[in-house]
Amino acid sequence: MRHFALGLVVAAVLGVTNVATAQQAITIRAGTLIDGKGGVQRNAVVVVDGKRIGRIGAGESDHVTYDFARLTVLPGLIDTHVHVGGHFGKDGRASTPGETPAEEALYAAENAYTILMAGFTTVQSVGAPIDVPLREAIARGRLPGPRLLTSVYQLIDTRLTLDEVRQFVRKAVADGADVIKIFASKSIREGGGQTLSDDQVLAACSEAKALGKRVWVHAHAPSAVRAAVFGGCTTVAHGSQISDAEADLMAEHGVFFEPQTGLLLQNYLENKARFLGIGNYNEAGFKFMEDGIALNDAMFKMAIRHKGLKINMGTDAVAGAHGQNAREIIYRVQKGGQPAMDAIVGATSLNAEALGLQSEIGSLAPGMAADLIAVDGDPLTDITALQRIVFVMKGGQVYRNTAAAK
């Protein structure tokens, strides 16, 4: 029981700690184990060997390092769409005039920490240049944060020639991008109509593919979604205006669909005063967002009827939303009517697949990275358990353990 006394956020204060040595495996008993791929085991023991899962067996009465007999263990959660640097500045507003690069970096590090403590062990930021040093800092192993992937830049400019579009992609990759992010439509605050031409989308996707990179496409209008699918992109984000036809098309082409229903717009509305008056965060923009909630609800209910559609979990978390990422999963179940297991798979193994990391993260099985969390309750019967994170391990390192207090 001694390990339980380590308590909360030891890692943040003392640097990353690990109770086991390289020779000594960590064992974790799970009252319920959700493997991330649709499987459930009762009373399982996970053996962690260094940074990876060694094996998972039936839990007998043997002594374990962490006894979570009354908890549920899952793969670390994954969010495929955050803006990790997004924050409210010194005046509490989303614009941050006069902020120094050092201040900006520390806000981003705060967000990374908050996200990890909320049980998200991998996130994709789409994305800003500041993500790159943050990604490297976290990877060094001292700064607590999720595994971080980034697009570094976002392609928005519709005036680029096809050659310039390809140059943009090459520069992003050269500057460290894990993924390419493009806007094929306007913001929802401006109606969401298509912006980049079909040819520009195709040029971006083709160039990225040639360089072995995935493409994330912001698209609301049906025509923008179609451009993304025919362009060969990996994922369509948002899709608020799609119908059955686009859902079928994405399913047919194996394109991931990442809708936002439960956190993005709600967070903007909850923090309206902090955004209002900045760029397109005007009254008209907020009206679009207010109306967007019902639109997204209906769209999501439609989308889950398409059984072949790969609906993955990305929140588009901006300032104010970091650490609340699980709200999207919960909303999908409670309001969207998605089965809890599907929603959990969407945030674990399916998300890993959307990131091209399915052999590394997103499920609990021998050989996978030891990214796992424990929650108080069974999310299959009460999805809000995902907000009751009591244990976070990433790559075999324990970053959070409040099990003793339970």
Ligand SMILES: [Zn+2]
């Ligand atoms: Zn976004």
